[in-house]
Amino acid sequence: MTPHPHGPRHTAPPTPPAGHAGHAGHAGDAGHTAHAGHAAHAAHGGHTATGGHTGSTGTEPDWDALAVHLEREAELKVPFLEEAAAWLHDLLGPLDVTRVLDLGSGPGVTTVALAHAFPGAETVAVDSSAALLERARARSEREGLAARITTRAAELPAGLPDLGSAELIWTSNVVHHLGDQRAALETFAAALRPGGVLAVREGGLPTRFLPRDIGVGRPGLQARLDAAEEDRFSAMRAELPDHTRTVEDWPALLVAAGLAPTGSRTFLTDLSAPLDPVARAHVRARVERLRESLADDLSAEDLATLDTLLDDGSAEGLLRRPDVFFLTATTVHTAVRT
Structure with missing residues (x-):
């Protein structure tokens, strides 16, 4: 059922149980901004949101060309990113956090949120897109954080060993771009320092922006878009190098990577x-x-x-109709190296 666009505004619902895996959320963040298997990935609530760029395959979009879109979606989700960063700060507790890795940093919106939450740490934005890393550098300078934020170009997961270790590793919609997701998480976990936390932003719920019945065409358009995106996403994953079908139970995958889950939490935008x-x-x-x-x-x-919605001169178009909203849920799964 499509969420009502005029309901009460929340930044985060109650924390779900640690075993909560969440829905794949392929239709939404930077969400999935937000999946790489189709051009709409930049609309994925998840890459979304903050990038999640890991490299180039035949199914990958042109991340450099999507830079403006990715940055804008991430900026829409700044309240979620700041709240998630504060939650991670609490999870790490008394541990002295001196280094943070933001894997798949994109334009650096999340990197800045993490740097604010951990003022004593070097925060490293990691991506393989030069254009996105340049945006991350420019953002860190505007925020007065250039002395504490560094950028590193790397392909993941192969380039991770060269990046060094950290007390906190954040990865946003990156793992689903890698053929063997379990092996990728094992590689990420190995870069954690003792007591460190791996935060994996994967899943959530598809983004919604219109009522179920918009008065044009057959009702339920967004549900059909979701279904088509799911098929495209599955096709993208099947073409990835070393593709291995994996049950996307993220807390269980973190356990398999040798970590102890510390909770999953879903945030609303x-x-x-x-x-x-x-x-x-x-x-x-x-x-x-x-x-x-x-x-x-x-x-x-x-x-x-869709053509009617994209007609900027029409009263039924997205730029003029009064019922357009933006609602998405993003899930972050965490685990600690004991």
Whole structure:
């Protein structure tokens, strides 16, 4: 059921049980901004959000070209990122955190949130896109954090051993880009210092931005977009080098990597209708990418509906209709090296 766009605003619901794995959330963050298997990945609530760029395969989008989109989506989710960083600070407790790795940093929005939460640490933005790392450097300078934030270009997971170890490793929508997800988590866990925490941002719920019935075309458009994206995402993963099908029970995978789970938490990003111009433009860009990437997977009726939504001169278009909102849930799974 599509969440109501005018409900109460929350930044984080109650913490779910530690074993909560969450839904794959392929339709949303930077979410999945937010999956790499299709151009709409930049709309994924998860890469979204903060990048999650790990390298290039035949199915990967042009991350450099998506830099503006990725940064804008991450900026929409700053409250979630700041709250997640504060939660990680509490999880690490008295441990002296001197180094933080942000794997798949993208434009550095998360890197900055982590640097603010851990003022005594060197925070390292790691990505393979030069354009995204340049945005991370520029952001750190604007925030007055250039002395504490460094950037490193690396392909993951192969490049991780050259990056050194850390008390906190954050990875945002990175693991699902790697063929063997379990092996990747084992590599990440090995870079933790004793007592350190690995935070894996994977899963959540698909992003919603319109009511179920929008008065144009057949109701339930977003559910059909979700289904088409899921198929595209599965096809993307099947083409990855060393692809291994894995049950995406993230707490269990963290245990298999030799870590002790310390909880999973799901955060809401809830921007109510009517959206401000920046958020509205972002939703339109998401829909445009969906229209491009799913053109072969949708019915003629649904494609016509998307064309109406993308008509900036129409009262039914996304830039003018009053019911456009932005709602997504992002899950972060954590575990400690004992």
